Amino acid sequence: MKYLYALLILLCQSFWLLAQDSYHLNLQSSLSSDYNLPSGNWIFADNEAANYSNISNWGGTRSSETVTDQAFSQLSQMTIGGQGNNPWDSGWKLNNTLSIQTGDNVLLVFWVRAMGDGGAAKLFVEHATNFSKEIYLDINVTEDWVQYFIPFEATSNYGANGLAFGFHLATQQQVVQIGGFTAINFDQQINLDQLPSDFNNELYGGHEADAPWRAEATARIEELRKADLTIEALDGQGTPVEDALFEIEMMQHEFAFGSAITAARIAGNNNQNAFYENKIRNLDGKGHGFNWVVFENDLKWDGWEEEWFVTHDELVQAVSWLREQDIQIRGHNLVWPGLQYLPDDIATNLNNPDYVWNRIDERLQEILNYPGLKGNIPEWDVLNEIVVNTSLEPTFANVPGNTTGRELYADIFKRVREISPETELYLNDYVTLTLNNTGGGQYDIKKARIQELLDADAPLDGIGFQGHIGGFPNSIPAVLGTFDDFYDSFGLKAKITEFDLPPIVSEELGAKYLEDFLTAVFSHESMNGFLFWNFWDVATWQNPGANLFREDWSQTPAGDTFIDLVFNRWWTDTTAVSGTDGISVTRAFKGKYQIIYSCGGETVRDTIDLTKDEKLTISCDNLQTNTDELASKPIDFLIYPNPAQEVITVERAENSKANISLINALGHVVKEVISQDALLLMNIDDMSPGIYFVRLQTAEGHGFRKMIIK
DSSP states (O other): OHHHHHHHHHHHHHHHHHSOOHHHHHHHHHHHHHHOOOOOEESSOSSHHHHHHTOEEESSEEEEEEOSSSSSSEEEEEEEOSOOSSGGGSEEEEEOSSOBOTTOEEEEEEEEEEESSOEEEEEEEEETTTOOEEEEEEEEEOSSOEEEEEEEEOSSOBOTTOEEEEEEOTTSSEEEEEEEEEEEEOTTSSOGGGSOOBOOGGGOTTOSTTOHHHHHHHHHHHHHSEEEEEEEEEOTTSOBOTTOEEEEEEEEESSEEEEEEOGGGSTTOTTOOHHHHHHHHOSSSSSOOOSEEEESSTTSHHHHHTTSSSOHHHHHHHHHHHHHTTOEEEEEEEEOOSGGGSOHHHHTTTTOHHHHHHHHHHHHHHHHHOTTTTTTOOEEEEEEOTTTOOTTHHHHHTSTTOSSSTHHHHHHHHHHHHHOTTOEEEEEEOTTTTTTOOSSHHHHHHHHHHHHHHHTTOOOOEEEEEEEOOSSOOOHHHHHHHHHHHHHHHOOEEEEEEEEBOTTSOHHHHHHHHHHHHHHHHHOTTEEEEEESOSBTTBOSSOBTTOSBOTTOOBOHHHHHHHHIIIIITOOEEEEEOOTTSEEEEEEESEEEEEEEEETTEEEEEEEEESSOEEEEEEGGGHHHHHTTOSSEEOOOEEESSSBSSEEEEEOSSOOOEEEEEEOTTSOEEEEEEEOOSEEEEEOTTSOSEEEEEEEEOSSEEEEEEEEEO
């Protein structure tokens, strides 16, 4: 009898392990009711107990707990004692029990949270033996349970246990809990876009409106990106002029704001696009555009020698056009030391270091001295991605005096400096921000390569951080931590050289993340520029999530955000009024400015580069000599009564469209009217008593009149 009882218990346990549990039943029901999906087939077991008995883990401690307040009933907890050299040094995974065919549409569902201060994980779906990826995404793990729906289309056939689903967790010391981990194969009954997609990728680190980094970044921007512009007004005898009015018009940022472009689309070249060309120089509709660009492929070694998209003459023509627009150009790149990026003859001569060096030297001399390019490319990515592209290192490892073959890299930097002494020289790579690495592995190798160059006295001026951000955007505090780490270690200037976001980032999230990421970059003392890796959906590499314009040239939310930040919130257009000492002081964003001052019926314009605190003295004595150079003429008009209390009359010679502004003694526009009439009555009864200026602007020019409100 006791044997029969034991058998019954075993059968009950087996049934419990094999029967579909309430979590899976409820999930299947909600997918059917909410998304009108068929039942599909469970890729793992259809109950939590069986699935959790099949989990494997490494590099950490795993435990399980029962849960009573969630949709699932069990959780699996991983405790990671410290950061590994690589994210995959600790992990958690579950292999499929159901086979999967190429083209099958699969939905992965799970819940995850971190204990304590939050955590980070890399979600993977990969071939169980060769580790080729179906999915590899960064997840910012919060302290709250968050459910994820992640769909994908299988690119290969997988038998049972052929596909591993799980997390790499050695990104930091942390405790991560996982619940309700399951997956459903809908075969090809439905399209991929019919599956729910909830990546929760808006929960990146620092996304909160009250995140501490925001106030800190704002304070740094005020300190680092602005300077005091002091303007002194003198009359013909050198006496200070009180209440002199200055218009301060920003023309261009000192900080580099730019994008990768293609030379074929501009300057009358073979794929000329008027919209594309116009947007480069006029993003905001007021004539302000990118102040830096980088050619995506046209200057790469093979691209140059084989003239992939433009001839040499067309490239020079594009460079000339850009310089005429006062747009600076980055060179990308001189040497990319992976065989797939080098001319074919180098691959066949890898056993001949003299041959390879001569080809490198020829490349450097030709491109750096080429007429029309020389003197017009102020900085270059000398080397690109040397952490993973090491094809040339064995060739030079046995050269007398060398030990690693990486001595070649310092030699290349030194040779570039010899050929082009004025050029700023950068090392460009993707293994930090693009891979969302914050330490260990390739991150530390990049730092070691920089240190090797500096130890070898290579003339390294700056670091290029590629910013191909993933579907789960990088934590903003972590990004700032990376900038701090490299600047504290090396003291080198830096640029974001290749920013984009993938298509799984929505337009709204793309705009929000762009605002946060760009704010972090603009606020950091090491940074001197930010460049997109293209800005238009038609001309983009593979990640259009943060492009500024759609295919039809309609502006995206990211475009709205970029233009608002760069040409509005971080832009200085103002007026200033001198005090009794003839001096006004304006705190302005660093960049190129036009200063306009009227005196005695004449107008003077001065252009200055504000890169630090500056003082500019303008005297009525030299106005006459500048008047001939003006693009516009002073407009004569009358205002009366003066002083006035309730209403003033603005009178001019003819009817035409005019903008009439009332400006207070602080230089602020307090009232503005557009009128077609030669005679305008302006109500001023809501103005406080004091000194004001009336500015009248027409298509032909503008003028100022001082007035007093009693």
